[in-house]
Amino acid sequence: MNNHERGDVQSNWIQRFGHTFHFEEETMSLRKMLFGIVCIFLVFSFVTVCLAGTKEKEEKPTETAEMAVKPGTKINVFVDGGINVFPFELFKDRIKEESGIELILNPVAQADVYTKLKNEFVSGTGAFDLVVFFPMLLPEFVNMGNLRPMDDLLGVRDPKLNDIITPYRKLYCEYEGKLYALPYDGDLHVYYYRKDLFAHPEEKTNFKNKYGYDLAVPDTWKKARDVAEFFTRKKGKKLAGEVLKNDFYGNGMLLGRGWCKFEWMDHFTAYGGIYFDENFKPMINTQAGLKALADLKEMTKFAPPGILSWGYMENRGSFLSGNLATFILWTDLFKFSYNKDESVVAGKVGIAHIPGAMVDGKLQYKATMPFGRVLAITSTTKHPAEAFWVASYMSQQASIDFCFDPRTGEDPFRYSHVNAPDKLAKYLGDFSQGEVPVSDCKNYLDAIKANLEKGYPDLSIPGSNEYMDILDLYIHKALSGEMRDKEALDKVAEEWNKISDSLGFESQKAIWLSQLGAWKELGYVD
Amino acid sequence: MKSKKRQREDVALTAVNRNIFWDKKNQLAYGMIAPAFLILLFLAIGPMFFMFVNAFRTWKLAVPAPPRFSGFKNFLNLFQDLRFGNAFTNTVILMASGIIMQSLLGLGIALLLKKPFRLRPVVMALLLIPVLIAPVVTGLNWKLILNDIFGPLNYVLGSLGLGQPLWISSNRFWGLLSILIVDTWQWTPFVALVLLAGLEGIPNQVYEAADVDGAKPLMVFIRVTLPLLRPMFVLIVLLRTIFIFKIFDPVMILTQGGPGTATETLSLLTYNTGLKYLDIGYAMAMGVLQIIFMIILANIFLKFTTSSKISAQE
Numbered sequence: 001m002n003n004h005e006r007g008d009v010q011s012n013w014i015q016r017f018g019h020t021f022h023f024e025e026e027t028m029s030l031r032k033m034l035f036g037i038v039c040i041f042l043v044f045s046f047v048t049v050c051l052a053g054t055k056e057k058e059e060k061p062t063e064t065a066e067m068a069v070k071p072g073t074k075i076n077v078f079v080d081g082g083i084n085v086f087p088f089e090l091f092k093d094r095i096k097e098e099s100g101i102e103l104i105l106n107p108v109a110q111a112d113v114y115t116k117l118k119n120e121f122v123s124g125t126g127a128f129d130l131v132v133f134f135p136m137l138l139p140e141f142v143n144m145g146n147l148r149p150m151d152d153l154l155g156v157r158d159p160k161l162n163d164i165i166t167p168y169r170k171l172y173c174e175y176e177g178k179l180y181a182l183p184y185d186g187d188l189h190v191y192y193y194r195k196d197l198f199a200h201p202e203e204k205t206n207f208k209n210k211y212g213y214d215l216a217v218p219d220t221w222k223k224a225r226d227v228a229e230f231f232t233r234k235k236g237k238k239l240a241g242e243v244l245k246n247d248f249y250g251n252g253m254l255l256g257r258g259w260c261k262f263e264w265m266d267h268f269t270a271y272g273g274i275y276f277d278e279n280f281k282p283m284i285n286t287q288a289g290l291k292a293l294a295d296l297k298e299m300t301k302f303a304p305p306g307i308l309s310w311g312y313m314e315n316r317g318s319f320l321s322g323n324l325a326t327f328i329l330w331t332d333l334f335k336f337s338y339n340k341d342e343s344v345v346a347g348k349v350g351i352a353h354i355p356g357a358m359v360d361g362k363l364q365y366k367a368t369m370p371f372g373r374v375l376a377i378t379s380t381t382k383h384p385a386e387a388f389w390v391a392s393y394m395s396q397q398a399s400i401d402f403c404f405d406p407r408t409g410e411d412p413f414r415y416s417h418v419n420a421p422d423k424l425a426k427y428l429g430d431f432s433q434g435e436v437p438v439s440d441c442k443n444y445l446d447a448i449k450a451n452l453e454k455g456y457p458d459l460s461i462p463g464s465n466e467y468m469d470i471l472d473l474y475i476h477k478a479l480s481g482e483m484r485d486k487e488a489l490d491k492v493a494e495e496w497n498k499i500s501d502s503l504g505f506e507s508q509k510a511i512w513l514s515q516l517g518a519w520k521e522l523g524y525v526d
Numbered sequence: 527m528k529s530k531k532r533q534r535e536d537v538a539l540t541a542v543n544r545n546i547f548w549d550k551k552n553q554l555a556y557g558m559i560a561p562a563f564l565i566l567l568f569l570a571i572g573p574m575f576f577m578f579v580n581a582f583r584t585w586k587l588a589v590p591a592p593p594r595f596s597g598f599k600n601f602l603n604l605f606q607d608l609r610f611g612n613a614f615t616n617t618v619i620l621m622a623s624g625i626i627m628q629s630l631l632g633l634g635i636a637l638l639l640k641k642p643f644r645l646r647p648v649v650m651a652l653l654l655i656p657v658l659i660a661p662v663v664t665g666l667n668w669k670l671i672l673n674d675i676f677g678p679l680n681y682v683l684g685s686l687g688l689g690q691p692l693w694i695s696s697n698r699f700w701g702l703l704s705i706l707i708v709d710t711w712q713w714t715p716f717v718a719l720v721l722l723a724g725l726e727g728i729p730n731q732v733y734e735a736a737d738v739d740g741a742k743p744l745m746v747f748i749r750v751t752l753p754l755l756r757p758m759f760v761l762i763v764l765l766r767t768i769f770i771f772k773i774f775d776p777v778m779i780l781t782q783g784g785p786g787t788a789t790e791t792l793s794l795l796t797y798n799t800g801l802k803y804l805d806i807g808y809a810m811a812m813g814v815l816q817i818i819f820m821i822i823l824a825n826i827f828l829k830f831t832t833s834s835k836i837s838a839q840e
Contacts, residue, residue, distance in 0.1 A: 115801045122587055144590045256695075257784035306674030308785050309695035463588040466803040477786030480697065502805070503589045 067155050071100025073386040078117060079132040081107030083409035084185070084373065087394065087402035095393060101386050111258070114465050121146040126380035129387040132184055135172035135374045136458040136465075139511055142175045143462055148377045149178045153388040159396050160414075167522050168413045171457050172374050176514070182395035185373035186403075186413025189266055190451050191224075192319065192333060193217055193326045195350035197231065200240040206230075217352045219363060221267060221295050224251070224326070224355040228302035231325035250302035252318055252327035255479060256311040260296075261472035262370045266328055267292035269366035269456045270356040274525060275467075278516070280509035282496040284471065285489035291357075293478055293485045300479070308480055320345060328354060330371070334444045335406040335424075338432040346432060347440070351447040353454070366524075367451035370458055373410070406431050411448075418445045455524055461511045463503045470495045574817075581811040587804035600811035610812065612787050613795040619702060620709070620791065621770040625763055627710050632717030632762070633755075639718070640725050653715040661712065665779030668708045669694070672780070694780050701781045701789035708776045713769070717762050724758030725751070757831065764827045771820060792816055 079085045085107040092103040106128065108116045113133055120127055121144060133141075141147050154161075159182050161169060173181045197203055198215060207215035211226050218224040228250030233239055235247050254263045273288030283289075300307055304318065316333060318324050320343040336342065337349040356365025375391040377384055394402075400417055403410045404427040412418050421442035429436040459467060471492050478488035500508045519525045581600055585593035604610050635653070639646060656664070671679050672693035680690040693704045728751065736746045774793040777783060783790030783798075792812070800809030 118587060118804060140588055257782045257786075304675060305690075306692045306695040308692075309674075309781075463586075463803075466588065466805075469798075469802060473786060476784055477788075480785030480788065482698075482786040482788055502584070502586055504591070507589075 067153075067385055069099050069101065069156065069386050069389050070383075072102070073100070073383050074102045074104055075129045075383060075386055075390055076104045076106060076127060077130045077132070077390070078106050078108070078120070078128040080110040080113050080373075082110075083407065084110070084132070086408045087184075087398065087405075087410055090402060090405070090408075091394065091398045094398075095390060099386075099389055099393075101390060103390065117141075121378075124380060126378070126382070128378055129381040129383055130390055131376055131378055132373050133376070134458070135181065135372050136460045136468075138172070138175055138180060138374065138376070139460050139515075140462040140464070141376070142180055143511075146379055147180050148379045148381065148384055149180055150182070150377065150388060150391075151179050153377075153384060154179075156385045156388045157392040157396075159392040163396070163414045163416050165413055165415060165418070165452060167369070167452060167455055167457070167524070168372070170518055170522060171369075171460070172372055181374035181376040182391050183372070183413040184375045184395060184399075185371070185410040186417075187330050187370060187372040187411055188448060188451050188455065189262070189328050189354055189368045189370065190331055190447055191217070191326065191328055191352045191354050193227075193350045193352065194324075194345065194348055196348045197240050197325055198350065203240055217350065218355050219353075219365070221270065221355045221357055225295070225298055225302075227251075227326060228299060232302040246323060247304075248323060248325070249304050249318075250325050251299055252310070252315040252324040252329075253296070253299060253303045253307050254311060254315060254328070255296070255300065255303075255307050255476075256309045256314070257476050258469075258472060259311045260308075260475045260479060261468055262368060263328065264292050264296060264471075264475050265368045265370070265456070266354050266366075267295045269368060270354070270364060272359060272364065275459050276512055278513065280500065280505065280512055282493040284496065285486070285493045289489045290485055293475065293489070296475075296479060308476070317342070331411040331444075331448055332409055335404065335428060338428045338434075338436060339406045340432055346434070347436075351444050353447060353450045366454050366456040368456045368458075372413075372458070401427075404428070412445065418449050421445050455522075457519065457524065460515055461508055463499055463508070466499055467496055470499070577810045577813050577817075580807055581814045583807045585806040587806060593807065596807065600808050601815070603808065604811055604815060609787055609790070609795065610792075613790045613792045616698075616702065616789060617771060617773070617792045620706060620773060621767055623702075623706055624709050624713075624770045625766050627706065628714045628717045628766060629759065629762060631710065631714045632721050635714065635718035636721035636725055639722050650719075653718060655715075656712045657716045659712070661775035662779065664708060664712050665776045668704070668711070668776070669780055672704055672707075695785065697785065698788035701785065704780055705773070705776050705789060708780065709770065709773065713766065717766070720762055721755060721758055724755045728754045760827060760831045764824065764831075767823060767827070768820065771816070 077088060079088060085105055088103060088105055092105070095101055095103060114137060117131060117133055117137075121141065138147075161179075164173070164183055165186065168183045168186050172183050173179055198217065204215045207230050210230065215227070215230075218227050230250065231239070231248065232250040233244055233248045235244050237244055239248055254260065268284075268288050271288035271291045273286060273292065274283050277283050304310070304323070312329070315324075315327055315329060316336065319327055319329075319333070320337060322344045331351075334349060334351055338346050340346065354365055354367045356363050358364075375395055377387045377391065381387050396414075399410070399414060400420065400423065402408045403412050403417055404424050406428065421438050421444075424441040424445065425436045425438040428441070458464065461467075474483065474488040474492045474495075477483040478485050483491070516525065580593065582595060582597060583593040584596040584599065639649065671677050674680060674690065674692050674695065677693075679693075684690045691700055693700050695701075732750055732754070733746065736750050741749065772793050773791055774797065777789060777791050777794050778797075781789045783794050796809050796812045796816070799805050799812060
């Protein structure tokens with residue numbers, strides 16, 4: 001069939017069938033149409049994305065605050081769930097009674113705090129008025145314009161700023177001379193030990209015979225290692241005069257992924273380690289870092305098997321079940337030890353400052369201050385006065401009650417908290433329906449004060465989440481034998497440099513130096 | 527140059543096409559497919575386009591800097607990123623071992639279930655349970671089962687004198703094995719049910735013919751059953767490849783990619799990069815590479831299916 005013949009057939013076909021059509025022609029037409037729509041959509045999206053991407057954030061002027069609190073206002077609170085949302089649950093009714101403000105709680109998993117909050121801030125929906133987060137994130141959120149300063153709201157309700165323990169106020173709440181947050185949880189690492197074991201005459205004698213010095217709360221990592229070794233015993237052996245039904249371990253450790261950086265920091269800082277030097281060069285891969293890793297590896301010999309997957313709950317559960325002699329954890333464990341539902345060691349828990357290292361004949365120790373929580377007001381809130389009222393109430397009025405309550409995860413952060421051992425004793429006594437000696441509570445609160453004097457804050461610069469996760473990752477690799485110690489820490493330094501470059505080296509350096517200045521002012525670094 | 531007649535024909539055809547487009551009957555058809563098309567456009571094509579665009583940009587949400595075009599920088603960095611290579615290797619190991627293990631176990635279960643027995647319906651219903659459980663719940667349950675100290679599995683192994691491995695916390699081998707066990711526990715029943723459907727679809731006449739020819743059971747299995755199950759196997763391999771390639775929940779819950787990055791998979795690394803480090807551009811580039819890899823893999827499988835159909839017809 002030649003072209004002419006084909007054309008005739010086709011025109012006949014058109015004449016014969018009128019408006020009916022050839023299937024291939026129709027498919028082609030449909031394809032073209034769909035292709036066209038997709039193209040228009042893609043071009044439109046591309047333009048939208050490009051415009052949205054290049055648009056600089058506009059500086060939103062802070063409105064003058066209305067000081068009066070309007071009853072009936074609903075305040076959306078973002079907070080991590082479980083034991084950390086509990087204070088709000090305890091006080092939401094009282095807040096409504098006293099101010100008329102209704103709280104809507106939006107709890108999330110602790111691991112998701114940064115991600116969820118960041119998503120909210122980037123999308124800017126204004127879903128939350130009051131947010132609770134870790135203070136290490138404060139500079140990043142302030143720089144992104146996500147938080148509203150509180151200085152002009154102080155008249156709404158007095159948060160009694162002078163009662164806040166100075167490092168918590170300076171490091172957790174203030175940034176570039178402005179108040180952006182109020183404390184909600186004063187986290188700090190302390191050394192826990194079993195008082196009953198340390199005081200047992202037979203154990204004391206055996207320890208002295210073995211190590212040549214008296215059994216006491218260790219003040220150095222070397223002595224902490226001896227203590228851990230001494231108390232590690234197999235099932236069937238005797239401990240403090242009793243035959244063990246399970247294996248018993250000298251120390252617990254936070255060595256799971258996401259936790260091991262904290263354990264490492266306690267050692268690293270004792271050897272004089274610091275995150276960066278004044279030129280913003282990472283100082284992680286120094287002798288201090290290597291010694292800290294060597295310490296951790298040594299201590300794992302006296303820790304439960306599988307310790308590389310242990311986090312907060314595993315350590316807490318094991319110590320409160322009576323299977324560990326010593327370990328380092330946040331200060332809230334003391335009050336949990338009086339919760340009979342989970343603890344068999346009530347009244348047996350001693351608390352002391354973190355062990356240190358002898359440097360030039362002088363004992364040097366630091367207590368890291370990981371996590372912590374603050375209350376801040378979002379820049380998108382339409383109710384700043386009401387949000388501040390709630391923040392101030394929780395941080396000031398309600399805080400001593402919820403910090404002493406064994407059902408919450410919050411730790412003391414005010415002078416009025418650490419100077420109230422009798423109130424703590426009464427609180428814990430009522431809760432456990434037993435006698436709690438005031439001296440024990442005083443010892444606990446004094447230990448917090450002693451550790452705070454030598455505190456070591458979290459790294460609080462933009463991207464700190466990423467910096468610290470990389471540190472955690474490579475420490476975990478070194479601990480599991482995936483990498484050699486030096487290689488792992490060198491890799492951290494290399495990755496940290498990359499992160500700094502990607503976030504803007506000079507701006508990151510400036511924020512670090514300002515933070516370093518605040519630390520120096522508090523005497524935390526030389 | 528077109529003849530006048532040809533030009534007239536073209537005009538006529540265009541007119542016909544226009545009529546076709548505006549034809550009432552076709553308008554209804556377009557109306558019917560429009561919702562599905564729009565949903566696809568916004569939920570699938572849109573995000574994918576967003577991903578492709580941002581894969582070529584540097585965009586970190588930790589600092590208040592706008593995203594900027596960076597060409598192939600993200601992709602070049604990815605090819606030099608050892609962590610990405612490690613995650614890819616882990617994913618491929620899990621994929622290969624998972625598919626082999628689940629196919630063999632699934633085939634065994636399917637063959638056992640093919641013969642009727644009294645409790646068959648109950649067993650079939652029970653088999654569905656692992657597939658119905660949310661992967662997060664499965665992960666949490668297995669985390670307890672595999673616990674080094676108080677986990678029931680180690681208790682049983684210890685009682686039998688077989689040792690007590692540190693399943694999720696010792697090294698890559700035990701970590702990946704733990705993930706593999708969980709994935710296999712959850713998905714083998716699905717594989718078994720698909721293969722059982724395949725087995726039941728094989729006509730009895732084929733077996734009768736083989737019997738008449740004097741074929742022994744093993745020969746029947748190798749020469750008759752397995753070749754006729756081939757399309758089902760291809761389907762299983764394709765589906766499991768896609769699912770295991772995206773494996774996230776068990777890894778996140780059991781090991782979080784640890785120790786170190788020993789068990790980190792591509793999905794977990796992409797999640798960490800995008801949602802933990804907020805490096806959106808880099809995470810998107812990872813997503814693009816994964817899509818390209820999956821498209822290539824799926825095409826290979828589909829070609830294999832087509833060729834198997836053709837050979838079966840021949």
